[in-house]
Amino acid sequence: MKIGIIGAMESEVxxxxxxxxxxxxxxxxxxxxxxxxxxxxxxxxxxxxxxxxNAAMCVQILxxxxxxxHVMNTGVAGSLNAKLNIGDILVSxxxxxxxxxxxxxxxxxxQVPGTKSRDFIADPAMADAALTVCGQVNPDVTTIKGCVVSxxxxxxxxxxxxxxxxxxxxxxxxxxxxxxxxxxxxxxxPFVVIRAISDKAxxxxxxxxPTFEKQAAEHCAKMVxxxxxxFHE
Ligand code: ADE
Numbered sequence: 402m403k404i405g406i407i408g409a410m411e412s413e414v415x416x417x418x419x420x421x422x423x424x425x426x427x428x429x430x431x432x433x434x435x436x437x438x439x440x441x442x443x444x445x446x447x448x449x450x451x452x453x454x455n456a457a458m459c460v461q462i463l464x465x466x467x468x469x470x471h472v473m474n475t476g477v478a479g480s481l482n483a484k485l486n487i488g489d490i491l492v493s494x495x496x497x498x499x500x501x502x503x504x505x506x507x508x509x510x511x512q513v514p515g516t517k518s519r520d521f522i523a524d525p526a527m528a529d530a531a532l533t534v535c536g537q538v539n540p541d542v543t544t545i546k547g548c549v550v551s552x553x554x555x556x557x558x559x560x561x562x563x564x565x566x567x568x569x570x571x572x573x574x575x576x577x578x579x580x581x582x583x584x585x586x587x588x589x590x591p592f593v594v595i596r597a598i599s600d601k602a603x604x605x606x607x608x609x610x611p612t613f614e615k616q617a618a619e620h621c622a623k624m625v626x627x628x629x630x631x632f633h634e
Contacts (some may be wrong), residue, residue, distance in 0.1 A: 402633070403443040404471045405463035405590075406625060407456065409577050412615050413476040414448045416622035421446060429462050436467065440630040445469060452553050453498065453580035460584035471527065472585040472592040475625045477617045478573035479556050479602025481566050482547065485573065486598065487613050488620065490544040492531045493594035495520040496579035497569050500552030510568050511550075513583065520548075521582035524591030530632045531595050531624070538627050539620075547572030549594050551579035556602040565602075574602050595628070597621035 408414035421439040428434070432455075435446045445467045449459035456474070463469045478491060485491060497511040497519050504510055512519035528546060535544035550571035556562055565571045578594040585592035597617035600610050 403469045405469035406446045406473045409451045412618040417446045442629045456577035457580040457584040464588040474581045474594040475621045477599035478575040478596035479600045480598045482572040489598045490535045491573045491596045492546045493523040493549045494546045496549040496582040498579040499550040523593045527593035534627045549578040557604040559603045562602045
């Protein structure tokens with residue numbers, strides 16, 4: 402087993418890089434791949450950069466050069482579900498690209514042409530393990546399984562937020578998860594996305610976003626460490 406752990410931003414991976422034993426650092430496509438051991442599990446930790454292209458490229462490099470067996474995406478997200486407040490956690494059951502639109506040719510909103518469904522399904526064993534760990538590590542925080550919707554947009558208006566809920570039944574919005582899901586699926590790799598809520602995706606409390614982002618990202622990284630400790634297949 403070797404888990405590829407991807408965060409888009411420095412705040413999402415720095416705690417992991419500090420905690421792991423680093424054996425080598427390889428730079429490819431402007432990304433630094435930290436290969437080593439985290440809680441006795443072989444891992445490769447990498448900051449992909451923001452957005453779907455960066456994230457998909459990152460998965461492909463992990464698959465081609467590092468021979469990973471599992472993909473995990475950690476970071477922050479905007480809440481689309483009234484049950485998820487700032488600091489709460491969403492574990493992916495599935496992921497959808499909300500900005501993929503080929504509906505004119507009969508595809509469902511979000512469906513990538515050439516696929517049977519718009520849903521990229523997360524590995525149930527990874528998702529169950531993540532859910533259990535998150536619940537145990539911080540019982541005060543709400544952790545639910547649900548739908549991650551991703552697109553190359555920071556969602557910050559009530560109107561767009563409502564559309565993502567209506568069209569995709571999304572629980573959280575971010576900018577990488579579903580492209581990581583697609584790239585992992587194309588490579589036959591199991592994946593899960595774990596996201597901590599940093600904002601309400603409606604433009605409210607924008608001033609506080611940097612503070613919440615940092616706290617949520619660090620919180621999520623802690624969950625990933627605990628996940629790695631307990632997840633063995
Ligand atoms: N990441 C964190 N919050 C987000 C939002 N509101 N939209 C997209 N990505 C995010």
